[in-house]
Amino acid sequence: MNAPSTPAPGGSPAEREPKSSGFAAEFKDAVTLRAFGLVLGGLLVQLAFVVSYVGAFHSPTPHRIPVAVAAPQQASAKIVAQLNALDGDPVEATAAPSTAAARQWVLTRKADAAFLFDPNGTEDTLLVASAGGPSVSQTATQIAQKIEAGQKRQITVTDIRPPNTGDGRGMTSFYLVLGWVIGGYLTATIMGMAAGARPANRQRTLIRLAVLVLYAVASGIAGAVVVGPVFDALGGHFWALSGIGTLVVLASAATALALQTLLGLAGTGLVILLFVVLGNPSSGGVYPAPLLPAFWSAIGQALPPGAGTTLVRNTVYFSGHAVTTAVWVLAAYAVGGAVLAWAASWRNEKRNLDAPSADAETPPQATPAV
Template identity: 85%
Template sequence: MKAPSSPPSGESPIERDSKSPVFAAEFKDAVTLRAFGLVLGGLLVQLAFIVSYVGAFHSPTPHRIAVAVAAPQQASAKIVAQLNALSDDPVKATAAPSAETARQWVLTRKTDAAFLFDAAGTKDTLLVASAGGPSVSQTATQIAQKIETAQKRQITVSDIRPPNAGDGRGMTSFYLVVGWVIGGYLTATIMGMAAGTRPANRQRTLIRLAVLAVYAAVSGIAGAAVVGPVFGALDGHFWALSGIGALVVLASAATALALQTLLGLLGTGLVILLFVVLGNPSSGGVYPAPLLPAFWSAIGQALPPGAGTTLVRNTVYFSGHAVTSAVWVLGAYAVGGAVLAWVASWRNERRHPNAPATEPETLPEPSPAG
């Protein structure tokens, strides 16, 4: 009986098979151009994530922190000029007619801090509101202490609006909004995936928007319950936070639905780019706008994470002051996303006129006889 021949050149059967035409065909089928594009897209999103977060947070530098100055007229003009002449523009000083006005400017978010000059002595006061961003309050304090030491004066810092005891570093607003935003676009994405590969039509889009609106309302109430009654971080504003949450979730979900209906898988990537890669680091949750580089500072309040964080913080801690632009931004994403989703589905209908309006019914296969 003839013994089987051994593989040439000492190759194992596995190595030999890996070079066979079958393996090559399998490899070609597995590593398609689409698969390569998806992997490349994932790599680009990953790098964008790293660049965005490191770029925003690696070196926080104060830039034009708004400060009110309350002092006698002659001293006020001199102090304002000195502050505005500081190298690299760390603060933007504005004269306030009185100490009480300067205090109100801080509480209504017109300024981040207030400098009260003591004309009769050498002990001045700096008013801050760390609930609006502890890092800005700390930076303003450091700048004031440095200037006062150079002038041989003393400064007393008074935090007139600190975060709640359960809010720690004042980050609850940011974490709450991040959860709402992620929940909104993930739910829209899951609904789109559940529909398969067929293009969405107008009727299905309206149904999805209605479901997302209900989900947004439930999500808003759930989030408000977690930060309020459950953990006591943002107590006393349950229904206001519920409404804000519904608006944030609907803005995120409607925008995601629109981009995914319009662009397919590319739309999902664009949603992640806008809301996570760019939106989170620029939101002001970790470092408020005066400490961020120019690019992130400029875009932060134009995206749902930033607008939502500002809306929650200013509602809870500052009696709803300075929230108008945030409401308009979120409303624009919610309404604009819904309209764009409907228009994109109408375009799909025109491009795919023979697509069924509803899911085809699947009949059970007949059981074998016997």
């Protein structure tokens, strides 16, 4: 029998290597450059969130609220000129050929309010449709009352399309779309996280898109059930809302999948920036475009939250008028996101094929002699 070997002086290499310990070592191990970058990114998103919401909502000011003016020909041009000459351009007045036409303009979303002048008396009428945004109707009313008081006249306000009883202040459309948008990008994000560190290839991307389509259909129907049969907030439009919800969710999910496949973790941050930080305050859900600052007013209808809110409101309350742009915007995000996700996964495949394998780069190790 061979005698057991005696350990070399000083112990094994692992035993001879000094072990770092203490708070400084733990801090260095925990606060890596990547961790610092993620925390900094979170801080920037938080600040952007505050800046965007406060910037959009801190001082709602009317700007070019579309108003139809119905008056006799000799008075119409004068009233339109007076309204358009108001300081700050709070309204954008246009002469309507008749009272019926002015009313129709409000119901088809060509105007937010209609001013009906009575040439035979001192009491005029303002038609509003608060279902399209109560804050705009209230602002138009305040402007009309101020002008009429200065002219020694009175104004009667008639709301020709108020929100449903279960819709409160007409905010259900916004909250419904908000839920659809968040659900879409969260589901896409969760699917990406569940895949681990492997970059998505084309086959996997197509599978994820197919799953997202099924999820979008289920989510659209579920949302329509909640606002319809459950709470009766937007009742009577079940299948229309189901279809809109499917499109909104798919637009959000496909865009999130594309950006995450293309940019990785940074893509998730970009999705939050577009859909939450910028999309929600500019959507018109709280304050419609005529009350928002120029930047938020300009971008609102180009993002899914704004396009979705407009599509739901105008479908439920205004017989589907003025929805074409919103449909095209949502379809562009859904189709464009799917195409971009597939293209990004194809790029990932090419990168993986072009990258040299780890085995090819590592020289073979010499086999020790026995």
